[in-house]
Amino acid sequence: MSAQIIDGKGVAARLRKDLGEEVSQFREATGVVPHLAAILVGEDPASAVYVRNKQRACEKAGIKSTLHRLDAATTQVDLLELISGLNGDDSVHGILCQLPLPSQIDETTVLDSVTPIKDVDCFHPENVGLMVQGRPRYLPCTPAGCQRLIAEAGVETSGAHAVIVGRSEIVGKPMGMMLVQKGDVANATVTYAHSRTKNLAEITRQADILVAAIGKPNFIRGEMVKPGACVIDVGINRVDEKLVGDVDFDSVVGIAGSITPVPGGVGPMTIAMLLQNTLTAAKLQAE
Numbered sequence: 001m002s003a004q005i006i007d008g009k010g011v012a013a014r015l016r017k018d019l020g021e022e023v024s025q026f027r028e029a030t031g032v033v034p035h036l037a038a039i040l041v042g043e044d045p046a047s048a049v050y051v052r053n054k055q056r057a058c059e060k061a062g063i064k065s066t067l068h069r070l071d072a073a074t075t076q077v078d079l080l081e082l083i084s085g086l087n088g089d090d091s092v093h094g095i096l097c098q099l100p101l102p103s104q105i106d107e108t109t110v111l112d113s114v115t116p117i118k119d120v121d122c123f124h125p126e127n128v129g130l131m132v133q134g135r136p137r138y139l140p141c142t143p144a145g146c147q148r149l150i151a152e153a154g155v156e157t158s159g160a161h162a163v164i165v166g167r168s169e170i171v172g173k174p175m176g177m178m179l180v181q182k183g184d185v186a187n188a189t190v191t192y193a194h195s196r197t198k199n200l201a202e203i204t205r206q207a208d209i210l211v212a213a214i215g216k217p218n219f220i221r222g223e224m225v226k227p228g229a230c231v232i233d234v235g236i237n238r239v240d241e242k243l244v245g246d247v248d249f250d251s252v253v254g255i256a257g258s259i260t261p262v263p264g265g266v267g268p269m270t271i272a273m274l275l276q277n278t279l280t281a282a283k284l285q286a287e
């Protein structure tokens, strides 16, 4: 038996098409064009590719996108000044500051400076707090994409044991919070595991839903997976010019019940959710 391969790329394409229709209805009803401002600091080639993909997806969906490129040597003061200008620009609904930032810049200070209503990444503590309390303004893009793929796989989450491997503020921590909520594609029993967890394989083997967000290529192997589990691979690692996940696909695919591929799994969903949040942002600000 081989796992069902969850087609993130296909699901994302469908979502983006539906979203494009919603965007055109919104534009017609309000005359407002949803607008995402993206900030890219430095020359990291992977970041440049991601930002370009996000911009292309925006344009296809009828969302305006502008790119603000800053030199790798940009000071924190300059970046904060740019964000302050975008915060005050009524034509801009969403602001995305691509991570990682160069070492002279403190990421937390910068992310906290994005006005919460324009925080389409859902990184601001106000938005994280609202999400954790079960009254989200925005959902964080990558966890929301994972949740959508779990639903697409037809996996029951209510009462299921979801094990999150990884505790980043961007993926692992919010993912667990979303799956433990009361609600659809939620009501799970959540365990967080991470680099200090003892007997990790013993815990991952208890997972009905296993989310791998550790940032280590091919880390989750077949013997760490319960037969029939739903395995969501958030990893994006470049190894010998190739993109590989945090899951060792070849050893897991014969054991899991369903699995996301890399590429073509969570990554495209992250972008679809960003577009969704940008439309939400425009709606909230058009009121």
Ligand SMILES: Nc1nc(=O)c2c([nH]1)NC[C@@H]1CN(c3ccc(C(=O)N[C@@H](CCC(=O)O)C(=O)O)cc3)C=[N+]21
Pocket: 049, 050, 053, 096, 097, 098, 099, 100, 121, 141, 236, 243, 262, 263, 264, 265, 266, 267, 268, 270, 271
């Ligand atoms: N402020 C901020 N928000 C982010 O959401 C954010 C960020 N910074 N920094 C970097 C990470 C990473 N990320 C990805 C998005 C899409 C793909 C994606 O579409 N991946 C394709 C492959 C793309 C390729 O070939 O490189 C796939 O998995 O099929 C990957 C990674 C968003 N991030």
Ligand SMILES: [Mg+2]
Pocket: 168, 214, 215
């Ligand atoms: Mg990390």
